[in-house]
Amino acid sequence: MPDRPSPEAVRAYYAAQPSPLVAATGIVLDRRGRVLVLTPSYKDGLELPGGTVEDTETPERGLARELAEELDLSVPVGRLLAVDSCPPGALGRSLVVHAYLVGPLTDAEAEGIAFADGEVAGARWLTPEEAAEQLPQRLAPRLRAGLAALYAGSVAHLVDGVPQPGSPAGLDPADRAALEHSGHYDPAGHRAARPKALTAANVLFTDGAGGILLVRPGYGEPGRWLLPGGGVDSDLGETPRDAAAREVREETGLEREPGRLLAVDWTHRPGYPARIRFLYDGGVLGPAEFAAIRLPPAELLEWRTARREELRGLVKPKLRRQIEACLTALAEGSGPLELHSGRRAGPR
Template identity: 50%
Template sequence: MSEAESQARSPLVTASGLVLDDTGHVLLLGSPGAGPPRLPGGAVAGGESPESCLARELRSLRGRRGASGAQPQVGRLLAVDSEPLGPRGRTLVTHVHAAVLPGGAQTADAVRLTPEEARRTLPEPQAAQLSAALTAWHTGSIAHLIDGRVQPGSPAALPPARRSALEHRHALDHSSYLAVRPKVIVAASVLFTDGRDRLVLVQPAYRDDGLWHLPGGGVDCDTGETPRQAAQREVREELGLDRVPGRLLGINWTTGAPAPARLVYAFDGGSLSAGELAAIRLDTTELRAWRPVPLGELASLVLPSLYDRIRALLACARSVIDCRTGLIEAIALVA
């Protein structure tokens, strides 16, 4: 087979970018008479990766008017779609990546639409690719499509009704079943007080909203870590204190579909002595500050949802129940 014949039969690969602004609007390119609207991107040339191709295309959008400053950023892979009968009978493989375009596109054919408007505007299968990429972006996952149709076993974008039907028919292998099930992010926090009945709060360095939080962080479930072990590790990493958490006080379930649900275990850390408070050493990569907070000031420093949760946890911390079998953990469920 000649090189020309081999090239004619090889797949075409394109890279597209999902560029969202601060309001969640989607960047599309297209103007009357210039073809259908599209996501920014283009064909991958020889020697390029999809990521480098997309970066080149995004730079060209900024360069048309001499834009300067921060460069475009190509993020993680969100979706892959294969069209077996693509242009000129060759398979077309499309990679959709998350992307950031500082300053926006400096071109007259750029428009920003709501996700729903963008779906209605794009032709198929690009509209399906956008929908799948948006779901993958929100869920921290990746979508697998063929001809714009989400495939069984796709970690993202498989409609719940279709997923349920596949499960009821036992049509998914074990790996696919694990891939399609909704994900839950698990975290652990610790409720500490001082000798003056003040609550120990921390201010994360990675947030700019000025809000305060309970010490804690994510549970590394992939290592076999339990919520209690995570609570102890996070306190050791964040505050420099190595204390075994006390009893479980509460479990909080938060859902914000389509994002994964969040499950937070809260443990009683007890009262810190003056010496322990003086021994606190912050991990400044994670925390900006810590402080003991009188309960009367709590509402002005934390989110309303955390304020309600802390009140429930404090009520549980004060309700120790003794019986013949020992201590019973009081659990507060907060919506």
């Protein structure tokens, strides 16, 4: 184990560096969603992987180097989750920390972690809650904000670990609402901090005998079946109806104009963006149209039709409820229906 440098030597080293210092931290996850926390050999307290950026390195390259040196871990550095600007503290320099997602690591990658240079005495996988409780106060808020940005699909802006009013992620929702209602946002901060939603469009095709067209993707959970459709490219000006037609063309090769809107589903999971799904009637397909289906091999593995009573074993419960609501709208000539996680909402 290397000798611990004296506090005076540490401060002198950092005082000689350009200001501000730049550091890169990895929020390293495994496939169970646990966080990698390190026990350094040269100081007290727990740490997250990473360190200061050297010479002409970018933060991404600096983190990759630190992971290789500290943990013998050669994996890609993922997307930026948070930037934390810290005023001068015990080391005498201001510090800008970039926090990145690393992983989720495979079991083999996690088992291959080794402490080659002796700076790390041990490593533990902790749940996010356990890690936030056990990390020092200067690190725990950074971890919480970084994970919030991961789930929200955004980036957190911190100053000394505190999410700023215009931060797109990491700010407590109640605090954001209070700031908004009190008029403390400028237009740019308001747009950045407002909750975001993901929008998708799907099409319900039937075969005239009670069968529903489903497609099986080559990504995500094995054995999961979906309705044809996908995300709306709203940043390109695409409407849900346009997206439905495009997705059907890309996924099946069929040129079909979506019919009437059957339902709109709104789903929310705490910590994640809301999801809004537009569900359209695709009409009845005949034998010639089924024979003409051509799947994109890199995305979809196969297609099939399924009767209503078969859905329970093929699709997730939320999608099953959405499909059943659309079938009801078709049978009754009603709609569009307002759904919350596939369940009817609003006046009946």
